[in-house]
Amino acid sequence: MKNIFYYGFSKKETNDRFDIYYDKDAKLQYFNNLLSFNQNISTEELIKIEKEYVQRLEKNNQLNSLLTFPFNIPIDPNIYRVLSENGYDIQVQEVYSVKPEVFLTMNKVIREDISISFVNNKTLTEAGKYGYEIALPFGINYANFKQNNFIPKQFLDERTEIIIAKFNDKIIGILYLHETDDYIELDGFNVNEKYQHQKVGTSMQIFAMQYAMRKNGKEVFLISDSEDTPRIMYKKQGYILQGFYYYAQKNLT
Structure with missing residues (x-):
């Protein structure tokens, strides 16, 4: 692997x-x-x-x-x-992967009333504010880090694209796309709780898969906690389980 x-x-x-x-x-x-x-x-x-x-x-x-x-x-x-x-x-x-053409064949429904795009100079500040909002439950220091450090650096990283979904001109979802010579990883997937289970996430993934197809059909990976509900959805969308790994974490403060 x-x-x-x-x-x-x-x-x-x-x-x-x-x-x-x-x-x-x-x-x-x-x-x-x-x-x-x-x-x-x-x-x-x-x-x-x-x-x-x-x-x-x-x-x-x-x-x-x-x-x-x-x-x-x-x-x-x-x-x-x-x-x-x-x-x-x-x-x-758990690590999952899917060929973009497989995902696009199995997932055709897209929300026509939301706009999906890559973050640009005009939307970077708005994306930072959304990052702050979703990180705030984990503490104000972490929220400030997401807004002022993490998202701006991701935006400048030539290997990364930030995808946002907007409804009524307001961001309701964000997804990071990391690219290498051989594959693409989807990371930091978030959809506003109010808009979950309404095909917003699927529409964002379709946007990402279309990008992968333009990149010679690079295989797409994502990582999910083994107990998370989304992994069930990923399997239904065509992702295949490639394996697992253990991790251990603790706070030092």
């Missing part, structure tokens, strides 16, 4: 057992600062590596610790226990 994970502007350090991604400007963004194991390790190794990693994070005033584990390998029960005892929340994420 190729590495489909997008780490934004994070820098990377690597060795034979794990990779470390870090972005000093994105302390509030879990997946911009993480340690990713690329092979199985013993419980003793985990304890040593995690301790040194947390010390590094605290020295740099990082706010969160995030660990990810090898693709399609269940986490060792002893490692699960040790992490839980040390305050980590452990979850599973």
Whole structure:
């Protein structure tokens, strides 16, 4: 399985057992600062590596610790226990993919009363405000980060497009599209709760799939929590489960 994970502007350090991604400007963004194991390790190794990693994070005033584990390998029960005892929340994420032509064949209904477009210079401020609103339940600092740092940097990233859906000239949905030479990842999918289950999300994905078709039909990936309801919808839309990985996260404050 190729590495489909997008780490934004994070820098990377690597060795034979794990990779470390870090972005000093994105302390509030879990997946911009993480340690990713690329092979199985013993419980003793985990304890040593995690301790040194947390010390590094605290020295740099990082706010969160995030660990990810090898693709399609269940986490060792002893490692699960040790992490839980040390305050980590452990979850599973699933990776799905679909060929854009398959999605477009299976999903033809589109909302004609909403407008879907890529964010541009004229709509960037509005997109930032929407990002602030949906992030606010997680704290004002995180909301400010989304509006003033994350979204502007995503807009400037040549590998990323930001898709917005508007109804009555007001943003009701947002979706990030990250592109590499081989594939496209959909990320940060959000539709205003008032407009969910009304084909808004499907219409946004159709827009993204049409873009993928213009890019030589690149395969499209997305990641979903294994317990989230949307993953059921993704399967109905034509996505195929490619695998899973465990991750563990905790707040250091």
